[in-house]
Amino acid sequence: MxxxxxxxxxxxxxxxxxxxxxxxxxxxxxxxxxxxxxxxxxxxxxxxxxxxxxxxxxxxxxxxxxxxxxxxxWMMPRSSIGDRSVPPRERLVQCLLDVLDLSGTGAQAREAMTTMTSTFITAEQTASVREAYLAAQRDGQRRTEGWLRALAEECEIPADDIPRRARFLGTVLDGLSLERAMPAVDSLTQVESEVLFAAADVALAPVDRDG
CATH class of the missing domain: 1.10.10 (Arc Repressor Mutant, subunit A)
Structure with missing residues (x-):
């Protein structure tokens, strides 16, 4: 009062x-x-x-x-990238899985890929279409770079190499998103996990200073 x-x-x-x-x-x-x-x-x-x-x-x-x-x-789960009680590669993989899960699986993934294709590939390539795609692409790059920066000190990632490593992870996610929309093998979840952990190992690898 x-x-x-x-x-x-x-x-x-x-x-x-x-x-x-x-x-x-x-x-x-x-x-x-x-x-x-x-x-x-x-x-x-x-x-x-x-x-x-x-x-x-x-x-x-x-x-x-x-x-x-x-x-x-609003759509993404709260990131736990800063939780040092969990190994860095596991934290990074969970963040990547959170992005991948936005497209769903099975019919939901196919619908998401169909929408993506009609919105950005088969549509007339207007300025608005380009702006919308670049906005999504930049946001994905920004988020992934943020995760890598959060892990840079722990994993000895050179700051100037973070954008390149983030683009690599983005390409991996694009491929897995497409695979989810295809007739999948029964062990797709295991395959995704193996691919994401392998990708995380590459993205978090320290620079070989002796090479």
């Missing part, structure tokens, strides 16, 4: 940045991941000026990247 006896509203109004992101996310939710994020349309929906939107997000790609980051933050 306030001093005057009135109720105090503890809820704060969303920031301008959050309103812009919510508006952009709503447009993508209604019109698809590759929908064009028109500056005027997003600003109008958020109830802000075009100048204010440009202040927070100078380009449409900046806006799309941040929407993608927040959506995947």
């Amino acid at each position: 306030s001093e005057g006896g009135g109720a105090v509203d503890d809820q704060q109004e969303p920031s301008t940045r959050d309103r812009i992101l919510a508006a952009a996310a709503a447009i993508l939710g209604e019109d698809g991941a590759t929908a064009r994020l028109s500056v005027r349309a997003v600003a109008a929906r958020a109830g802000v000026s075009v100048g204010s939107l440009r202040h927070h997000f100078p380009t449409q790609q900046d806006l799309r990247d941040e929407v993608m980051r927040r959506v995947l933050d």
Whole structure:
């Protein structure tokens, strides 16, 4: 209660940045991941000026990247990459499995791959399609680099080699995601585990300073 006896509203109004992101996310939710994020349309929906939107997000790609980051933050399980009670390779493999599991298995994986193909491969290659794909690609690279940075000291990973190692892990995940959509062998889970642990061993290998 306030001093005057009135109720105090503890809820704060969303920031301008959050309103812009919510508006952009709503447009993508209604019109698809590759929908064009028109500056005027997003600003109008958020109830802000075009100048204010440009202040927070100078380009449409900046806006799309941040929407993608927040959506995947919401979808992804909380990472345990910093839990040093678990061996580094096991922590990295679990993070990779969390990404892989977003596509599901069986029919769900096939549906996800069909959607990916129709959205980014067979669709007309417009600027919006390119922006949407690059946003997803950059977010995946950023997350994987973050995991490797968290393990860099423990595993003696050179900082300048982290982007290359992250791209390698991303390629492995792409291949396993595609395999999940195919008629799979009964032991697919075991195969995935073996591949991911092998990939983690490569990604976490220290530099051979004697070579």
